[in-house]
Amino acid sequence: MADKSRGPRPPKVEQPRDEAADIGVEARLAAGVLLNAALEGRGGLDAALSFREVAALPGPDRAFARAVAMAALRRLGEIDQILDRRLQKGPPLSVRTILRIALAQTLVLETPAFAAVSTAVKLAERDPKTRPYKNLVNAVLRGIEREGPGLTTAESNLPDWLAARWRATYGEPALTGLALAAREEPATDLSLKPGVDPASVADLLEGEVMPAGTVRTSRRGDLAGWPGFDDGSWWVQDAAAAVPARLLAPKAGEAIVDFCAAPGGKTLQLAAAGASVVALDRSATRLKRLEANLARTALEAEVVVTPAEEWDDPRGFDAVLLDAPCTATGTFRRNPEVLRATKPADVAKLADVQHRLLDAAAERVKPGGRLVYCVCSLEREEGETQMIAFLRRNPAFRTAPAVPAEVGAPDEALTPEGWLRILPSMWAEKGGLDGFFIARLDRVS
Numbered sequence: 232m233a234d235k236s237r238g239p240r241p242p243k244v245e246q247p248r249d250e251a252a253d254i255g256v257e258a259r260l261a262a263g264v265l266l267n268a269a270l271e272g273r274g275g276l277d278a279a280l281s282f283r284e285v286a287a288l289p290g291p292d293r294a295f296a297r298a299v300a301m302a303a304l305r306r307l308g309e310i311d312q313i314l315d316r317r318l319q320k321g322p323p324l325s326v327r328t329i330l331r332i333a334l335a336q337t338l339v340l341e342t343p344a345f346a347a348v349s350t351a352v353k354l355a356e357r358d359p360k361t362r363p364y365k366n367l368v369n370a371v372l373r374g375i376e377r378e379g380p381g382l383t384t385a386e387s388n389l390p391d392w393l394a395a396r397w398r399a400t401y402g403e404p405a406l407t408g409l410a411l412a413a414r415e416e417p418a419t420d421l422s423l424k425p426g427v428d429p430a431s432v433a434d435l436l437e438g439e440v441m442p443a444g445t446v447r448t449s450r451r452g453d454l455a456g457w458p459g460f461d462d463g464s465w466w467v468q469d470a471a472a473a474v475p476a477r478l479l480a481p482k483a484g485e486a487i488v489d490f491c492a493a494p495g496g497k498t499l500q501l502a503a504a505g506a507s508v509v510a511l512d513r514s515a516t517r518l519k520r521l522e523a524n525l526a527r528t529a530l531e532a533e534v535v536v537t538p539a540e541e542w543d544d545p546r547g548f549d550a551v552l553l554d555a556p557c558t559a560t561g562t563f564r565r566n567p568e569v570l571r572a573t574k575p576a577d578v579a580k581l582a583d584v585q586h587r588l589l590d591a592a593a594e595r596v597k598p599g600g601r602l603v604y605c606v607c608s609l610e611r612e613e614g615e616t617q618m619i620a621f622l623r624r625n626p627a628f629r630t631a632p633a634v635p636a637e638v639g640a641p642d643e644a645l646t647p648e649g650w651l652r653i654l655p656s657m658w659a660e661k662g663g664l665d666g667f668f669i670a671r672l673d674r675v676s
């Protein structure tokens with residue numbers, strides 16, 4: 232289970248301070264709570280951050296618990312492969328959770344084995360349900376430490392149904408690339424306000440300048456303490472997520488509507504280009520984050536809480552950006568829980584929503600105007616198939632083929648139709664990207 236090098240690696244995670252006392256045990260308990268919440272459903276991990284076991288921890292221990300849970304999620308298939316070789320009869324989930332959490336520490340986060348094993352045994356001891364398995368926990372973990380984990384396969388970390396889909400869509404070599412990308416924790420990408428020098432931001436944050444001028448940094452911790460945060464010089468946005476607004480090519484003074492805008496990375500790009508932007512979203516909570524981002528960066532947009540397809544407004548626009556709600560399977564590097572939370576039926580359900588939003592977005596585009604459609608999904612039904620059907624229904628629109636180098640996308644992302652299909656395995660040597668489907672359409676009549 233050795234790491235393959237894939238670009239900048241985040242620095243080591245800070246370990247809980249006091250191994251002798253129960254503090255380390257509490258952090259591991261919280262990691263198990265987070266892991267199981269993420270396995271239970273969409274939004275589970277975020278919701279669990281407010282559970283007592285997690286929220287009561289001091290900040291560094293909470294960060295450690297989250298890092299352990301994320302590592303366990305990213306490598307769950309491999310961890311279970313290792314455990315299944317040593318567990319004759321499946322122990323209860325609570326025992327498996329203790330073992331998963333311990334292996335995420337030793338195999339991924341490089342926590343010293345004595346700390347991971349002793350806290351796992353203490354955890355097992357504390358609960359009457361897991362106490363009978365205390366010796367098993369000790370024996371399994373010590374056995375792995377002594378004899379090594381054995382061979383594992385990156386593809387085991389992907390749910391079978393998604394691996395089968397991606398194999399059928401992208402082929403076996405691409406599937407291997409996706410599986411390798413899914414094991415790694417991504418760095419943080421920053422989009423910069425116009426006029427801010429990427430090289431100096433990269434310098435201050437020990438980062439590197441990516442194509443098209445975003446900055447990638449392996450720094451961790453509270454963003455609010457990073458240089459440039461307070462004065463709004465940058466905002467966090469994956470390098471791939473910055474491509475759709477570039478493809479829309481916003482110009483100063485244009486009227487542009489961002490149909491599904493929150494938390495606002497793309498709205499900020501459009502506003503920073505000098506466009507007059509209306510930002511719609513159905514979620515008032517998420518729009519609060521957009522408003523905070525606008526305030527911090529001193530950029531402006533008209534913000535409207537509404538389902539975009541029901542927006543009662545007569546205006547036509549020079550350009551419309553539709554970053555539609557989707558399964559988000561392309562974001563598995565940042566949100567490994569998405570792989571567990573997404574169910575096969577979600578793909579068709581969300582494709583229906585996208586269909587409705589696309590038709591509503593098209594109605595807002597003035598003749599001669601532009602429409603950019605994007606989703607951070609790897610599923611064809613939400614991307615290519617959606618586009619083919621839209622163009623059939625809407626003969627007034629034509630694809631305006633993308634030029635990847637002009638918009639900061641990998642060349643290999645260009646499809647024969649002129650759309651962009653960005654895979655998380657692309658630019659692996661730079662540390663990868665989120666997966667996106669992006670198409671620009673021009674209204675020709």
Ligand SMILES: C[S@@+](CC[C@H](N)C(=O)[O-])C[C@H]1O[C@@H](n2cnc3c(N)ncnc32)[C@H](O)[C@@H]1O
Nearest residue numbers: 491492493494495496497512513514538539554
């Ligand atoms: C992929 S996110 C948008 C991310 C955003 N464009 C950015 O760059 O930060 C999708 C958004 O669509 C919103 N949404 C879902 N259904 C919607 C609808 N019918 N009308 C407007 N917004 C919707 C969700 O609340 C969510 O904020």
